[in-house]
Amino acid sequence: MSVVNIAKTFERFSEHWSPKIVGELNGQLVKLVKFKGEFVWHHHDVEDEMFLVVRGSFDMHLRDRVERIHEGEFFIVPRGVEHKPVANEEAHVLLFEPASTLNTGNVRNERTKERLERL
Amino acid sequence: MSVVNIAKTFERFSEHWSPKIVGELNGQLVKLVKFKGEFVWHHHDVEDEMFLVVRGSFDMHLRDRVERIHEGEFFIVPRGVEHKPVANEEAHVLLFEPASTLNTGNVRNERTKERLERL
Numbered sequence: 001m002s003v004v005n006i007a008k009t010f011e012r013f014s015e016h017w018s019p020k021i022v023g024e025l026n027g028q029l030v031k032l033v034k035f036k037g038e039f040v041w042h043h044h045d046v047e048d049e050m051f052l053v054v055r056g057s058f059d060m061h062l063r064d065r066v067e068r069i070h071e072g073e074f075f076i077v078p079r080g081v082e083h084k085p086v087a088n089e090e091a092h093v094l095l096f097e098p099a100s101t102l103n104t105g106n107v108r109n110e111r112t113k114e115r116l117e118r119l
Numbered sequence: 120m121s122v123v124n125i126a127k128t129f130e131r132f133s134e135h136w137s138p139k140i141v142g143e144l145n146g147q148l149v150k151l152v153k154f155k156g157e158f159v160w161h162h163h164d165v166e167d168e169m170f171l172v173v174r175g176s177f178d179m180h181l182r183d184r185v186e187r188i189h190e191g192e193f194f195i196v197p198r199g200v201e202h203k204p205v206a207n208e209e210a211h212v213l214l215f216e217p218a219s220t221l222n223t224g225n226v227r228n229e230r231t232k233e234r235l236e237r238l
Contacts, residue, residue, distance in 0.1 A: 001181075001194075001195065001196070001197065001200070002186075002194075003186055003187075003188055003192050003193070003194050004192060004193050004194070005189075005191060005192045006191050006192065006193065007191055023169065023193065023195050024195075025167035025168070025169055025195050025197075025215070025216075026147060026166065026167050026216070026217050028145060028147060028215075030169070030193070030195075030215075047145065048144035048145050049144070050142065050144055050149065054191075062120075067121075067122055068122075069122055070124075072124060072125050072126055072173075073122050073123060073124045073125065074122070074123050074125065074142065074149070075120075075121075075122050075123070076120065076142050076143075076144050076149075077120070078120065078144075081120070096144065096147070096149075096215060097144075097145070098145050
């Protein structure tokens with residue numbers, strides 16, 4: 001039970017698209033992730049996912065539109081909804097999602113992270 | 120499914136200690152609340168609670184210590200742990216907790232909010 005400084009924790013890693021676990025509550029995980037470039041289209045069958053932008057901004061591509069999410073904003077992608085994050089510049093994002101969530105959802109490829117580091 | 124700007128949503132209300140629901144995912148609620156002054160000692164029997172400070176700072180009193188949580192920091196209070204938030208100046212806080220969570224936990228008094236507004 002300790003206070004987590006979000007900006008300082010982001011300084012502890014540099015890889016993109018590799019979420020780090022920084023908190024756990026009620027079976028949900030709090031993760032920090034750096035986005036840069038284009039991720040893969042995917043969806044999560046049984047998990048809703050929240051993206052809160054701490055620094056920068058990114059575009060959440062959905063099949064019918066693109067939502068730009070700026071610093072200080074959040075967006076919830078409901079289960080089943082296909083999405084693809086794209087960040088032209090590096091963006092720092094806090095995720096809330098169930099402990100069962102795989103970063104690439106229904107897709108498994110070189111971007112998939114099976115075991116996440118805890119910071 | 121829309122982008123939520125946290126600072127702008129805080130401008131939509133002024134009451135203290137009255138959480139507003141701004142998001143829902145996986146049976147958990149995202150709430151915004153303004154703290155000012157001293158809250159009541161309480162605990163939650165079956166819910167862990169996350170406090171993320173968006174503006175200002177506050178002191179989380181625990182039975183064995185006090186943790187100061189600043190802007191850009193978060194703190195998770197596990198179920199069963201008694202706590203009392205105290206904010207000398209107004210603090211803007213994002214909460215993440217199960218939909219079942221009552222703001223005053225095991226205590227019911229004039230501070231208890233039975234039905235929360237959705238913004």
